[in-house]
Amino acid sequence: MIIGRAVTKKFGNLTAVDRLDLHVRSGEIYSFLGPNGAGKTTTIRMLTGSLPPTSGEIEIDRKQYDRDEIEIKREIGVVPDEPRLYENLKGIEFIEFIKGIYQLDPIQTDKRFYELCAAFDIDFLQTYIGDYSHGMKQKLMVISVLMREPKVIFLDEPTVGLDARSAKTLKTLLDKFRNQGSAIFLTTHILEIAEKMSDRIGIIRKGRMVAEGSMEELRKIGNNQAHSLEDIFLDLTGGNTAPDTL
Numbered sequence: 156m157i158i159g160r161a162v163t164k165k166f167g168n169l170t171a172v173d174r175l176d177l178h179v180r181s182g183e184i185y186s187f188l189g190p191n192g193a194g195k196t197t198t199i200r201m202l203t204g205s206l207p208p209t210s211g212e213i214e215i216d217r218k219q220y221d222r223d224e225i226e227i228k229r230e231i232g233v234v235p236d237e238p239r240l241y242e243n244l245k246g247i248e249f250i251e252f253i254k255g256i257y258q259l260d261p262i263q264t265d266k267r268f269y270e271l272c273a274a275f276d277i278d279f280l281q282t283y284i285g286d287y288s289h290g291m292k293q294k295l296m297v298i299s300v301l302m303r304e305p306k307v308i309f310l311d312e313p314t315v316g317l318d319a320r321s322a323k324t325l326k327t328l329l330d331k332f333r334n335q336g337s338a339i340f341l342t343t344h345i346l347e348i349a350e351k352m353s354d355r356i357g358i359i360r361k362g363r364m365v366a367e368g369s370m371e372e373l374r375k376i377g378n379n380q381a382h383s384l385e386d387i388f389l390d391l392t393g394g395n396t397a398p399d400t401l
Contacts, residue, residue, distance in 0.1 A: 156338035162211035186349035189359035232305035242285030
């Protein structure tokens with residue numbers, strides 16, 4: 156469902172993403188991990204069509220952006236790390252806007268929408284988005300994506316701003332979508348989420364993939380079955396030594 160071949164992004168002399176190869180299957184949760192500045196968000200922006208790669212190829216459900224951009228964007232859902240919403244709209248007006256843009260079936264969509272509102276305890280849709288907290292905006296963005304039941308879902312730090320109950324609800328829903336065949340690509344700094352939820356994990360450092368595989372496969376890198384994802388991550392990204400001042 157998601158394929159990247161030698162995907163590269165340069166900003167002047169800076170190579171933010173360097174010859175990245177990716178493949179994410181239907182019915183799979185793939186966690187994409189790395190330190191700050193490693194290239195995670197840049198990669199998501201390229202995979203979702205908001206930033207063109209300098210070189211390399213990207214396919215989403217066997218389609219390419221240069222030929223099938225509208226079709227791809229109809230099939231994918233994107234939850235960014237910072238929800239950018241129309242603050243002069245009420246929440247319910249934003250939902251109606253999304254339903255119109257994607258030409259969604261009103262009966263089926265409304266059923267899913269109200270189920271999601273109940274799951275996330277959303278009762279603020281009649282107020283203006285400009286008055287929302289970050290967590291409220293995040294919930295609105297999440298339900299506006301999940302109500303469409305996209306084939307491919309991209310989430311960049313999706314639990315930031317969510318309370319513990321909502322974060323658990325999101326994890327449960329992502330499991331459901333995986334079981335229905337969606338491909339889910341997420342970034343997170345919460346390694347426990349990645350370790351428990353992911354079918355496979357990719358670790359990026361300075362724009363390059365340094366490891367990829369299931370937890371069992373990643374443990375073999377250190378030849379130690381007791382390795383946690385945190386141990387593996389810190390070993391591979393050079394963060395396993397605390398400053399001398401501590």
